[in-house]
Amino acid sequence: MLAFTAALQQTSRLVIVISNRGSKGGKKGKSNRSVEVGSWGRPSYWYPEDHFEVNVWNTFENRFKKVLRGKEQIVEELQGTRVVDGKARSTDSATLHLHTASATHLTMLADSSIDYIFTDPPYGGAIQYIELGTLWTAWMDQEVDATQEITINPRQGKGAAEFESMIHEAFCEAHRVLKTGKWMHVTFHSKHFGIWSAILRAIVQAGFHLEHVLHQPPLRASSTALYQPFGSAVGDYYIRFQKRAKPSVVPEAMPDEDYEKVVIDSVKTILEEAGEPIMFQHILNRLFVLIFEAGALLNTTVDPISILKKRVGHEFELVPHEVDGKEAGSLWSLN
Secondary structure, three states: OHHHHHHHHHHOOOOEEEEOOOOOOOEEOHHHOEEEEOOOOOOOOOOOOOEOOOOHHHHHHHHHHHHHHHHHHHHHHOOOOEEEEOOOOOOOOOEEEEOOOOOOOOOOOOOOOEEEEEEOOOOOOOOOHHHHOHHHHHHOOOOOOHHHOOOOEHHHOEOHHHHHHHHHHHHHHHHHHEEEEEEEEEEEOOOOHHHHHHHHHHHHHOOOEEEEEEEEOOOOOOHHHHOOOOOOOOOEEEEEEEOOOOOOOOOOOOOHHHHHHHHHHHHHHHHHHHOOOEOHHHHHHHHHHHHHHOOOOOOOOOOHHHHHHHHEOOOEEEEEEEEOOEEEEEEEEEO
């Protein structure tokens, strides 16, 4: 079943044609161009103008081999550990329980019974997981209850308020099952600052204390994205929370003028420490951390980019930047 479901997308019309990437091993297509088999390139259903018709059996066989290698590795890694369905009750410390349940109703877990939580919550409405999963659930003849999905989706009647309410329920459950004094790490990224605030506010309102924010840059990013003067942050953030004996309290909202000053002063600090013009991406990656340290990350929906755009020509200036002799974008500098 794993091999079958893993092969579904690669045997559909969603398999795009990647042209002229520079690979010498690519097949020759129209106009003698070098082409490669791509994958699902965006979080939506779409028919690319050029797509591959991939051999179904070869794809299934390839996926079967990968699943087999994965199972062999799991067996090796989990030697001495029993893996059981979550419904099976066991107090054996060498037992790994697998549960399928809503994050808002962790009824199978007792209060203060978990030592550590690592979670990657949904990114607002950026990816519609249940809708995109239709390709698989249709083949498996399964129906999924979309009412339980934590997302922003007008078709489901869920806006930003519903998203924050449901994600808050989930983190209330996480707070209930985590032992006092233990930690939870949340990995998260969103281009929309309002989603950032909603996630963090929901977690703190659930009782967690926000302790630290760490940025993890991507292995690589395109130069087009890196040198945009007003781009969005790239990479992911790892945010550490602790459950303490006394629940946390969301601080009072910061006045807009104070928040704007925090943003401007933070960017000044980043540029002063750099000592030279830098990419806006580098500013954003550090900016979220500094805003958090100033206590201004929880109670605002104002995107710091909107503030910084207005300050170009005042505190800051954009410096043209070239890559291989061609203009690639701009760097930020103190004015």
